[in-house]
Amino acid sequence: MNERFCSGCKQALMRFRKVAKNSMSVENLERELRELNEKALADFAQATTSAALEELRLQYLGQKGSLSTIMRGLSNIDKADRPRIGQLANEIKQEVEGALDKQKDALYRSELDARLKDEGIDVTLPGRAISQGHLHPLTQVTEEIINIFYGMGYEVAEGPEVETDYYNFDALNTPLSHPARDEQDTFYTNIGPQVLLRSQTSTVQIRVMENKKPPLKIISPGRVYRNEEVNARKYPLFHQVEGLLIDKDVTFGQLSATLNEFIRLLFGKPLKTRLRPDFFPFTEPSAEMDSQCPFCMGSGCRTCGHRGWLELLGCGMVDPNVLQAVGIDPEEWSGFAFGMGVERLAMLKYGVTDIRNFFTNDVKFLSQF
Numbered sequence: 001m002n003e004r005f006c007s008g009c010k011q012a013l014m015r016f017r018k019v020a021k022n023s024m025s026v027e028n029l030e031r032e033l034r035e036l037n038e039k040a041l042a043d044f045a046q047a048t049t050s051a052a053l054e055e056l057r058l059q060y061l062g063q064k065g066s067l068s069t070i071m072r073g074l075s076n077i078d079k080a081d082r083p084r085i086g087q088l089a090n091e092i093k094q095e096v097e098g099a100l101d102k103q104k105d106a107l108y109r110s111e112l113d114a115r116l117k118d119e120g121i122d123v124t125l126p127g128r129a130i131s132q133g134h135l136h137p138l139t140q141v142t143e144e145i146i147n148i149f150y151g152m153g154y155e156v157a158e159g160p161e162v163e164t165d166y167y168n169f170d171a172l173n174t175p176l177s178h179p180a181r182d183e184q185d186t187f188y189t190n191i192g193p194q195v196l197l198r199s200q201t202s203t204v205q206i207r208v209m210e211n212k213k214p215p216l217k218i219i220s221p222g223r224v225y226r227n228e229e230v231n232a233r234k235y236p237l238f239h240q241v242e243g244l245l246i247d248k249d250v251t252f253g254q255l256s257a258t259l260n261e262f263i264r265l266l267f268g269k270p271l272k273t274r275l276r277p278d279f280f281p282f283t284e285p286s287a288e289m290d291s292q293c294p295f296c297m298g299s300g301c302r303t304c305g306h307r308g309w310l311e312l313l314g315c316g317m318v319d320p321n322v323l324q325a326v327g328i329d330p331e332e333w334s335g336f337a338f339g340m341g342v343e344r345l346a347m348l349k350y351g352v353t354d355i356r357n358f359f360t361n362d363v364k365f366l367s368q369f
């Protein structure tokens with residue numbers, strides 16, 4: 001072209017081509033738009049499923065769809081034609097979209113109708129149950145024990161599981177040389193010989209008496225640790241509930257009555273009990289409370305080893321040495337204390353024969369409670 005036309009002719013030719021192209025494309029565009037409109041409406045009307053309609057939507061209105069492509073082309077046409085063609089394109093787009101929505105609605109309804117006809121729903125079928133967990137049996141028994149004592153006016157007090165030998169032994173009238181220390185095989189920590197995992201919840205007695213003035217009525221549930229070999233009755237971790245009452249003129253009779261009432265409420269029936277003399281360094285006198293076996297009511301069975309009696313807990317009158325060590329005057333105040341193993345009580349209450357069941361946490365076992 002460069003060789004055959006002068007520059008003036010060349011410019012004139014280019015102007016002509018542009019005008020020709022423009023007028024052609026405007027006409028074409030208008031025609032294309034109207035054809036597309038008609039075709040889209042016809043196609044939509046023929047779509048018989050939502051999926052087919054969605055394909056058509058993409059084909060006409062999607063980002064790469066034909067209407068979008070035409071609309072992008074609008075920027076190439078002459079400015080003078082743009083408003084008219086633009087308006088036409090918008091009207092067509094609205095019409096196409098309106099038709100699409102209408103058909104979408106119609107198909108949704110007919111598809112829903114078809115499903116409702118096809119898919120029968122039997123509302124009488126039982127639902128699928130969602131199994132719900134519950135509190136661990138040891139937690140349940142602990143809560144029961146707490147509730148019983150709460151009803152008698154006791155408050156709950158808690159103490160640390162990592163203790164010093166002062167609270168676990170010395171303050172409980174069990175100095176280093178005391179043979180009772182050997183009875184409770186203690187876990188010591190590598191922090192030092194004075195720091196250990198508490199072997200009894202009696203520690204909390206001391207912590208409470210140090211901080212509060214009598215009269216006092218507390219129970220203290222919690223974990224304790226003893227370095228013992230595992231078997232059906234022993235586990236190195238177990239739970240205790242400690243009880244302490246400090247008041248004026250407290251008697252052994254009150255201790256006995258309190259514990260009898262507790263056992264009646266825990267087992268849900270009156271059971272005969274007996275107090276056997278025993279030894280604990282922090283109580284004087286000390287006793288072990290036995291109850292009539294709740295399974296055979298005393299006639300002898302496997303659970304009670306055919307003795308008719310079961311050991312339930314340790315108890316006694318608080319030793320004056322213990323009161324003195326925490327600054328309570330034993331001439332003015334006296335008290336009783338008791339301590340029980342939660343696993344043992346749970347085993348007796350539910351007839352569980354192996355303590356390990358509480359810790360292996362087999363759902364088949366746990367779901368019985």
Ligand code: DAH
Pocket residue numbers: 199200201202242243280282283286313314315316317337338339340
């Ligand atoms: N602490 C004792 C133990 O672990 C149980 C006990 C006995 C607690 C007598 C007491 C008590 O408060 O008076 O074996």
